[in-house]
Amino acid sequence: xxxxxxxxxxxxxxxxxxxxxGFLGSIRTLFTRxxxxxxxxxxxxxxxxxxxxxxxxxxxxxxxxxxxxMLTGVLVPTSGYVETGGLVPHKHRQELxxxxxxxxxxRSQLWWDLPLIESFRILKEVYxxxxxxxxxxxxxxxxLVGLDELLNTPVRQLSLGQRMRGExxxxxxxxxxxxxxxxxxxxxxxxxxxHMRRFIAEINRERGVTVILASNDMSDVEWLCKRIIIIDKGxxxxxxxxxxxxxxxxxxxxxxxxxxxxxxxxxxxxxxLVRRDGTRAWFRFDRTVNPxxxxxxxxxxxxxxxxxxxxxTLEEVIRGIYEATPTSPRAxxxxxxxxxxxx
Amino acid sequence: MTNDQFPMTNDRxxxxxxxxxxLLRVLGLVMLAGIKSRMEYRxxxxxxxxxxxxxxLTSLVFIWAxxxxxxxxxxxxxxxxxxxxxxxxxxxGCYCLxxxxxxxxxxxxxxxxxxxxxxxxxxxxxxxxxxxxDPAGIGDLxxxxxxxxxxxxxxxxxxxxxxxxxxxxxxxxxxxxxxxxFLLLNTLVFWTTEAxxxxxxxxxxxSDQFALYPLDIYNALLQxxxxxxxxxxxxxxxxxxxxLDRTEDTLFSPIFAYLTPVVGLVLFALAYSFWxxxxxxxxxxxx
Amino acid sequence: xxxxxxxxxxxxPFQMRLAYRTAVLLDCLGVILRIxxxxxxxxxxxxxGGAVEGINLPMMVTYATLASIQxxxxxxxxxxxxxxxxxxxxxxxDLIRPYGFLRSLLASSVGNSFLADGPVAxxxxxxxxxxxxxxxxxxxxxxxxxxxxxxxxxxxGFFLYVLVGLxxxxxxxxxxxxxxxxxxxxxxxxxxxxxxxxxxxxxxxxELLPFQSLAHLPLSIYIGKIEGAAIWMALLKQVAWxxxxxxxxxxxxxxxxxxxxxxxx
Numbered sequence: 001x002x003x004x005x006x007x008x009x010x011x012x013x014x015x016x017x018x019x020x021x022g023f024l025g026s027i028r029t030l031f032t033r034x035x036x037x038x039x040x041x042x043x044x045x046x047x048x049x050x051x052x053x054x055x056x057x058x059x060x061x062x063x064x065x066x067x068x069x070m071l072t073g074v075l076v077p078t079s080g081y082v083e084t085g086g087l088v089p090h091k092h093r094q095e096l097x098x099x100x101x102x103x104x105x106x107r108s109q110l111w112w113d114l115p116l117i118e119s120f121r122i123l124k125e126v127y128x129x130x131x132x133x134x135x136x137x138x139x140x141x142x143x144l145v146g147l148d149e150l151l152n153t154p155v156r157q158l159s160l161g162q163r164m165r166g167e168x169x170x171x172x173x174x175x176x177x178x179x180x181x182x183x184x185x186x187x188x189x190x191x192x193x194x195h196m197r198r199f200i201a202e203i204n205r206e207r208g209v210t211v212i213l214a215s216n217d218m219s220d221v222e223w224l225c226k227r228i229i230i231i232d233k234g235x236x237x238x239x240x241x242x243x244x245x246x247x248x249x250x251x252x253x254x255x256x257x258x259x260x261x262x263x264x265x266x267x268x269x270x271x272x273l274v275r276r277d278g279t280r281a282w283f284r285f286d287r288t289v290n291p292x293x294x295x296x297x298x299x300x301x302x303x304x305x306x307x308x309x310x311x312x313t314l315e316e317v318i319r320g321i322y323e324a325t326p327t328s329p330r331a332x333x334x335x336x337x338x339x340x341x342x343x
Numbered sequence: 344m345t346n347d348q349f350p351m352t353n354d355r356x357x358x359x360x361x362x363x364x365x366l367l368r369v370l371g372l373v374m375l376a377g378i379k380s381r382m383e384y385r386x387x388x389x390x391x392x393x394x395x396x397x398x399x400l401t402s403l404v405f406i407w408a409x410x411x412x413x414x415x416x417x418x419x420x421x422x423x424x425x426x427x428x429x430x431x432x433x434x435x436g437c438y439c440l441x442x443x444x445x446x447x448x449x450x451x452x453x454x455x456x457x458x459x460x461x462x463x464x465x466x467x468x469x470x471x472x473x474x475x476x477d478p479a480g481i482g483d484l485x486x487x488x489x490x491x492x493x494x495x496x497x498x499x500x501x502x503x504x505x506x507x508x509x510x511x512x513x514x515x516x517x518x519x520x521x522x523x524x525f526l527l528l529n530t531l532v533f534w535t536t537e538a539x540x541x542x543x544x545x546x547x548x549x550s551d552q553f554a555l556y557p558l559d560i561y562n563a564l565l566q567x568x569x570x571x572x573x574x575x576x577x578x579x580x581x582x583x584x585x586x587l588d589r590t591e592d593t594l595f596s597p598i599f600a601y602l603t604p605v606v607g608l609v610l611f612a613l614a615y616s617f618w619x620x621x622x623x624x625x626x627x628x629x630x
Numbered sequence: 631x632x633x634x635x636x637x638x639x640x641x642x643p644f645q646m647r648l649a650y651r652t653a654v655l656l657d658c659l660g661v662i663l664r665i666x667x668x669x670x671x672x673x674x675x676x677x678x679g680g681a682v683e684g685i686n687l688p689m690m691v692t693y694a695t696l697a698s699i700q701x702x703x704x705x706x707x708x709x710x711x712x713x714x715x716x717x718x719x720x721x722x723x724d725l726i727r728p729y730g731f732l733r734s735l736l737a738s739s740v741g742n743s744f745l746a747d748g749p750v751a752x753x754x755x756x757x758x759x760x761x762x763x764x765x766x767x768x769x770x771x772x773x774x775x776x777x778x779x780x781x782x783x784x785x786x787g788f789f790l791y792v793l794v795g796l797x798x799x800x801x802x803x804x805x806x807x808x809x810x811x812x813x814x815x816x817x818x819x820x821x822x823x824x825x826x827x828x829x830x831x832x833x834x835x836x837e838l839l840p841f842q843s844l845a846h847l848p849l850s851i852y853i854g855k856i857e858g859a860a861i862w863m864a865l866l867k868q869v870a871w872x873x874x875x876x877x878x879x880x881x882x883x884x885x886x887x888x889x890x891x892x893x894x895x
Contacts, residue, residue: 111376408829
């Protein structure tokens with residue numbers, strides 16, 4: 001089956017006229033032919049299959065939002081090819097609109113002063129959602145996130161977590177095939193986040209909705225996604241599974257040990273002491289090493305009161321990657337991340 | 344869920360696969376929601392209506408007071424000038440009641456809300472006009488209707504069915520003229536952020552002030568501007584010459600008295616085309 | 631309220647200078663167009679005829695033009711600032727030092743008049759001198775008296791707007807009240823239509839109210855409708871109104887103070 005989303009050498013630049021300072025300068029600016037060129041999306045290629053839940057991560061200004069705009073048809077690429085749901089987005093924008101849903105973290109699509117249910121009624125009409133589909137979805141949403149209890153409250157009176165549940169439901173009301181989520185969990189408390197994560201995971205699993213999650217929050221991405229695409233300064237740094245990413249860029253694990261005494265010096269065979277805090281120590285060791293040997297070795301020589309094993313978090317890994325990326329935009333970034341798996 | 348559920352359609356008008364029933368249902372639902380939403384702030388609504396009334400009454404009282412004293416201007420009596428004022432107010436009232444929201448375009452684009460508009464399967468202009476519908480225009484139109492009754496009596500005007508029919512056409516045409524002017528100027532927001540203010544100044548000046556009087560009082564250049572460039576003359580003056588049997592007095596052809604609906608349609612077609620250009624630019628340059 | 635008023639009220643940061651500059655530019659254009667329209671209007675209305683109530687066309691055009699220009703400086707925005715302070719509660723601080731507050735209001739009002747309105751007024755005046763046949767004052771004495779009267783008019787305007795602002799203590803929402811106030815003020819001040827063109831009963835009401843100090847009195851002095859000893863009477867009337875209004879402001883201020891203290895803001 002053809003992939004849901006295809007991007008080939010997708011390129012988008014923004015030209016802003018070079019501003020000259022001062023009053024006379026502003027007149028000069030009107031006639032200037034010099035431009036600052038910002039490469040927001042720099043020859044990005046990937047393809048996403050139906051039913052995938054892909055994390056699209058990158059620092060602010062990396063090009064995430066710009067990519068999504070091109071995938072949804074809001075923005076026309078400067079060059080390159082893009083296809084969403086078999087259509088070229090900007091050519092068939094309104095046709096595509098029926099098949100995609102979107103949640104933009106900061107901007108709401110709900111009616112502020114009216115009860116939540118009104119927004120749904122309007123969207124039902126605008127998207128021409130058949131009655132049974134509407135009923136079914138409203139039931140499902142209630143099962144998943146308890147939407148019914150919120151329906152009669154004006155949106156302005158809802159908490160952020162409640163509102164985001166409504167936004168998510170609103171985006172899914174018309175049974176879209178693809179959902180674009182741009183920072184949907186930002187600012188939510190722990191409980192609300194949990195609800196939203198389950199909601200997203202459930203939708204993806206049960207209905208096979210393709211989900212693109214653009215976010216800066218690594219714990220959300222790690223929880224939800226198997227596959228991630230890392231973008232920075234318009235270029236893809238990595239496209240593959242999280243597991244593979246860790247294996248490749250953080251092939252270690254950490255053993256956290258609580259010692260019974262405050263030993264002056266602690267050594268371990270085959271492991272590196274990366275951090276020490278009083279009686280606690282963090283040992284980093286290679287994945288290939290069997291932790292049992294390390295633990296046995298330590299417990300022979302020291303008194304240990306507690307132990308735990310920690311996996312590298314996605315955040316640690318990504319930070320490492322960002323720091324390793326050269327800052328010059330013209331420089332070829334390490335192509336070690338292109339395509340799925342090993343190049 | 345397959346692609347067959349949403350058959351490919353020729354989407355040039357941006358309406359997608361549509362029917363009149365669908366359109367009316369959506370319009371009704373969204374506008375009703377807008378009204379409900381505004382009624383949450385009842386006092387604010389009333390104040391806005393009052394403000395509109397005060398604004399319009401200021402001009403009216405001004406004209407009335409001066410002409411009561413001076414009897415006529417450029418050969419037009421007080422009642423006749425009042426008639427011109429009323430025609431313009433009726434058209435303006437229709438515009439306010441139906442399309443006032445076209446002025447939010449610049450706000451939507453500047454605050455990044457326009458993307459969401461593009462992502463919905465409904466014509467963007469239609470969305471912008473109905474989404475935050477505000478019924479406050481009822482004040483303007485209401486005042487216009489009152490003025491209409493009063494001036495008809497003052498002029499002892501006998502309204503025959505054809506006259507009423509043409510009056511409705513004039514109202515519709517004038518409404519389209521004002522809508523088109525606001526649309527044209529607001530579309531400039533895709534090029535400059537100051538478009539909203541510019542629109543307010545231009546249309547506010549020409550429609551709210553200059554169009555209230557017979558064009559005879561202006562010099563040839565200004566008459567040209569108000570006929571061919573910012574055709575607010577067609578909102579009030581030209582149709583007035585027809586109703587008041589003064590079509591021979593105009594600087595240009597007497598035919599113009601009949602042209603208001605045509606001008607409205609043509610101008611709207613121009614404005615809408617420019618609007619499409621604006622959207623294309625937005626999609627090409629990103630803001 | 632015009633564009634500049636909004637921006638001033640918002641105390642927009644300097645990044646908005648472009649927006650501010652455009653707003654000023656557009657306001658200038660707006661004023662000039664209004665002046666032009668009034669000139670065309672009065673010319674048409676006079677229709678080549680001679681003086682009416684002793685005022686001929688050039689004098690009337692001068693009156694209308696000056697009224698538009700001086701209207702820029704006599705309008706104050708203090709009431710919006712007051713409303714804002716009542717709404718966000720910072721008015722409580724002002725209550726502790728009432729004299730200081732009024733003085734600061736006056737200072738900001740005058741400051742705004744010079745910095746923001748001044749240039750627009752000067753620009754409008756310059757353009758008017760070029761394109762409109764502005765008549766000089768009826769006499770040198772009239773001209774000087776006009777200037778004095780104008781300053782008094784600004785003061786009267788200031789107190790009137792403070793009064794409007796005080797209403798905010800009770801209603802919190804000034805919008806509708808302000809509109810009615812501006813509407814009445816526009817007509818009863820003679821700023822839009824000279825009072826001598828209005829029906830006698832309106833004239834009688836206007837004579838009892840402070841609004842005529844804003845436009846009718848200074849402009850009548852300028853064009854010579856008020857002359858000789860009557861000029862002193864007019865100036866005295868303005869001074870008297872300043873006194874009366876400031877007393878009323880003081881009383882209402884006290885009442886507002888009590889209200890806030892009792893209700894705890």
